[in-house]
């Protein structure tokens with residue numbers, strides 16, 4: 001039996017279902033999903049372990065028309081990732097017509113195909129559970145006209161429909177080679193990034209409009225707390241939330257700090273599950289004016 005190993009990544013407009021698909025393929029929650037667009041800012045890898053292959057999934061932020069310096073940096077990050085992988089999955093949600101955002105990405109992929117090393121692109125029609133068969137067929141046709149695809153696969157990450165098929169197709173494009181990671185390793189994303197993502201996810205729950213773009217979460221420190229007697233082990237986790245305006249700070253904090261307390265307890269549960277230990281979570285909300293446009297601040301916030 002030949003064993004294959006390599007890297008795959010998903011691109012697609014915001015909210016296309018990339019994180020959910022990553023989780024469905026890996027079989028465990030590694031990437032953070034949200035129904036707000038553009039919450040995945042960091043490259044989060046999940047590893048698919050199979051009898052015949054090991055596939056490392058790199059979950060990238062959405063490739064989109066840059067409007068700010070942050071947008072440009074994100075796009076540069078996505079392009080770097082794209083030239084390094086063995087296969088690209090281009091996610092197009094079945095419940096939305098092929099639009100300008102998709103065409104922009106298709107153009108970028110076509111350009112990469114000519115400049116780069118001809119990485120195969122599999123068109124993945126996500127959320128196919130949301131539309132009737134007829135609409136799905138129309139969408140598949142529209143997608144096939146959009147570019148040169150190695151394959152087109154409709155899936156539903158939620159219903160589990162064709163997730164295995166997609167796994168087979170993607171793995172088929174990986175080179176032969178030994179496993180790259182030890183068995184059972186699901187993510188090599190530093191814990192700190194996952195902690196920041198959990199806080200970000202909690203802070204954005206139920207929040208609309210411009211806040212998702214204006215929020216940056218930075219883990220300041222994770223330190224073990226000095227133990228008194230036989231008190232259980234505990235970590236102190238200090239996290240800063242940066243927003244761009246006082247009004248946004250007020251939204252995050254809520255009346256009398258009520259919302260921030262909720263954010264804290266929700267994020268703490270996730271962090272405790274992730275780190276396997278009790279956590280004291282200390283959240284600070286700060287205003288960093290126009291951080292998205294300021295190269296110095298972007299650097300400080302890790303972008």
Ligand SMILES: Nc1nc2c(ncn2[C@@H]2O[C@H](COP(=O)(O)OP(=O)(O)OP(=O)(O)O)[C@@H](O)[C@H]2O)c(=O)[nH]1
Nearest residue numbers: 015016017018019020034035037038040127157158
């Ligand atoms: N019904 C249905 N909903 C889905 C499916 N996949 C994803 N979703 C939903 O679509 C929304 C966006 O999914 P994500 O996986 O966060 O999308 P993403 O492309 O990673 O989004 P960004 O991080 O913003 O780029 C979430 O509310 C998901 O629950 C699917 O197969 N079926």
